[in-house]
Amino acid sequence: MAAPKNHLTGAAIFPLKTLFVDITVGTTGAVTSAAGYGVTAVTRTSTGLYNIVLDQAYVKLVEVAVTPVASTLDGLAFSVKAEDVDDSSDPEVDLFVFDPAAGTVVDPNSGTILKVKIVVQDTVL
Numbered sequence: 001m002a003a004p005k006n007h008l009t010g011a012a013i014f015p016l017k018t019l020f021v022d023i024t025v026g027t028t029g030a031v032t033s034a035a036g037y038g039v040t041a042v043t044r045t046s047t048g049l050y051n052i053v054l055d056q057a058y059v060k061l062v063e064v065a066v067t068p069v070a071s072t073l074d075g076l077a078f079s080v081k082a083e084d085v086d087d088s089s090d091p092e093v094d095l096f097v098f099d100p101a102a103g104t105v106v107d108p109n110s111g112t113i114l115k116v117k118i119v120v121q122d123t124v125l
Contacts, residue, residue, distance in 0.1 A: 014059045017122040021052065023114040029107025038118070048098060048105035049081065050114075054091040058120035061085045064093060069113040075101060076108060085120055093118060 019038030026032035031050070034042035041053040066078040081094040095116070099106045108114065 014121040014123065016062060017058070017120055019054065019118040019120065021116050021118075023050065023116060025108045025110060025112045025114065027110045036116075044107075045094075048096055048107055050095045050097070052093045052095060052116065052118070054085060054093070054118070054120075057088045057091045057123070058085045059123055060121045061093065061118070062121060063117070063119040064095065065117045066095065067115040067117075068108060069115060070109055071111060072109065074109055074112075075099065076106065078114075 017038070019036070021034055021036030021039040021042060023031055023042050024033040029044050029047065031042050031044055038055050039052055040055050041051075043051050045051050061080075061083045064078075064080050068074070068076060068078075077098055077100050079096045079098065081096045083093045085091045085093065096105055097108055097114075098104060
């Protein structure tokens, strides 16, 4: 079945797919567990930087949203540093955690759970 077409541009329209992962953070920002859908691995690559590997390549990244679950309010912000969701050998998203008040990249407090939602354009109908 062919992908539906945009009636103005004629470009293919691919459906959206929502992936998610709950990342539990331990001491020094280490990933102690990561479970969800559409994500095969999560690693902390440096202070406040997490690499999220997707289960397959996708057409494009649409949205990333992070909801921290923590026992104390920490005022952290989250940003996508880089993404390569269409790489067939290594589809991934790199996520920065930073403290806007200090202007620095930081690790979340130990025990924090980062609920990450990733919306992509899928390659299949």
